[in-house]
Amino acid sequence: MASPEPRDVRAVTSAMDLALRIGELLLSSGAGASDVSAAMGNVAYACGLRGTSADVTFTELTMTQQGAPDEVPVVLLRQVRYREVDYGDLTLVDHLIRDLVDQRIDQAEATSRLNRIISTGHDRPRWSVSVALGCMGAGVAMVLGGDALVVVLAALTAGAVDQLQRHLNRRRLPAFYQQVAGGLLATLVAVAVVATPADVSPSQVISTGIIVMLAGVNFLGAIQDALTGYPLTAGARLLEAFLATAGVVAGVSGGLQVADLLGVQLGPVNPGYFSLADLPATVVGGAIAAAAYAFSAYSPVRALLPVAVLSGAAVGVYAVAAERGFTTAWATAVAALLLGLFAYPVSARVRVPALVVIAACITPLLPGLTIYRGLTLLGSDPSLALLAMATAAAIAIALSSGVFLGEYLAQPIRREAHRLESRLANPRLVGPHAGRALRGVRRRKRERSR
Structure with missing residues (x-):
């Protein structure tokens, strides 16, 4: 042998x-x-x-x-x-x-x-990313019910924070300290505005100013990893997200201390304050925020319009569900299910991975402000802090599980319908479902050679 x-x-x-x-x-x-x-x-x-x-x-x-x-x-x-x-x-x-x-x-x-x-x-040039993040801040401020002045301040603050963090990143400063600096800058903007005769809520200015630093795909990836059997990676992603949010909390706290030293009376500051705007403003703001985030992450231009339309629809569904008495988690789950269901065919249509569409569309729905509220209240009101953290966890789970359930249901929409039983594996946000496509190619080649 x-x-x-x-x-x-x-x-x-x-x-x-x-x-x-x-x-x-x-x-x-x-x-x-x-x-x-x-x-x-x-x-x-x-x-x-x-x-x-x-x-x-x-x-x-x-x-x-x-x-x-x-x-x-x-x-x-x-x-x-x-x-x-x-x-x-x-x-x-x-x-x-x-x-x-x-x-x-x-x-x-x-x-x-x-x-x-x-x-x-x-x-695309780096300055355009800062402009896009400013537009994203303005869009989220619209969703959170900000007036014209708050929207403008959110846009300017988001752009300024991005430039500051970019400068600190060049100095190789760890991300935590970059978040501290960003939170400090956003709070100082609110302090400066309150010192003028302008009639604005400092809580709303701070909340809309820091929202860009709280958005991201860490929650989505973490829950996906937990659902698909990767708890170690899920825990690491969650820890990174909490550390980033803790940096913002520290920065905001430092800004409030500066306000006290300067004698600026901010009044009672409600951390993480927001209230949804009326439905048209919510839909438009969600569409702007999602498209702007997609642009800032260098997504192909052909994906921006579908992302805006799909995100606006999802945020509108969330707002309607919340008005009808749904809890925050269930309203988020319904909107996320819509995203997952339509992101699969939309991403195939514009030839981008589903992750590109989903990560941008969920931006207005992420529980960043709720986590920020929970971490801020830990020292003053532990019971409210625990409630806020539980709410944030429920939103994150509802958002991610809803998206992936939509992906499961959307898989047979295209050509895999006839192989539904074998194709219902973990939904893929990037790449093909399995390498067995290669075997199909080889089989067809053998058949042609006969």
Whole structure:
């Protein structure tokens, strides 16, 4: 009996390195651990590797390959470095994975394309991101019932905070301290406005000024990881979100101390204060906030209008449900179910990953202000703080579970309807559902060659 041919370790490590680099970009862009693991497995399978397994944590990716029981396993590790979220790059990588799985490109071309994606800069100037975040702040202020002055202040504060944090990031200051500085700046803006004859609520100015720092996809990714069996990564994402919010709380507290030193009487400050505007303003504000966030995250321009329409509809559903007596969590769940149900076909229509659409559309619904309120009240009223934190947890779970339930229901809308039973796996916000598409391509090739 002939001994098996030795495997080419260099070819194996080359394919595994490609999968790890793709996984690193997906994870740093906010993709869930299950999506990252599945994408890495699909890439390895498409490159001809068998017997691979991928493990994902918040800061490290591990991939193992052992083709036979008597082979020595090959293990590669990759640290996940922080990089600015770029949904344009995420979209290009998503297309790369699909092309590789469908055998439209080979491993060499996939590696070359990935190198170009990583080495190429952003497709829009950085100042436009600050402008977009200002528009996002204005949109959220509209949703929260701010008048014209509050909307303008929110826009200016959001842009100024982004520029400040960008400067501090260049100095390699940790993110926590960047959040402290942002919260301090937002509060000082409120202090300056209150010192003028303008008739504004300092609580509302502060709440709308810090909202940009509280938004993000950490909650979505954390709950997705918890629901799909990655509790370690879920806990790390939640801890990062709470630390970021704690930094804002510290910054706001420092700003209030400065107001006391200057003798500016702010009056009673209600942390996390907001009230929903009327329905038209809520819908328009939600649409503006979502589209602006998508633009600031370098999403393809073709996705901005669908994101605005879908987010405006979801925020409108949330507002109507809340008016009809739904609790905050149930109103959020209904809106999130709508998002998940329509994000799948919308993302396919505009050729972007579903994560790009969902992450932008949920921005007006995130429980950042509620978490901020809970952390702020810990020292003064623990019972109210506990209630606020429980409410924030309920909103986060309702938002994420509603989105993923919508994704489950939306999967058979397209061509997978005839294979519904086998396709109802964990919904993929990035990448194809499984590498079995590759086997279908090979089967069709064999049939044509007969």
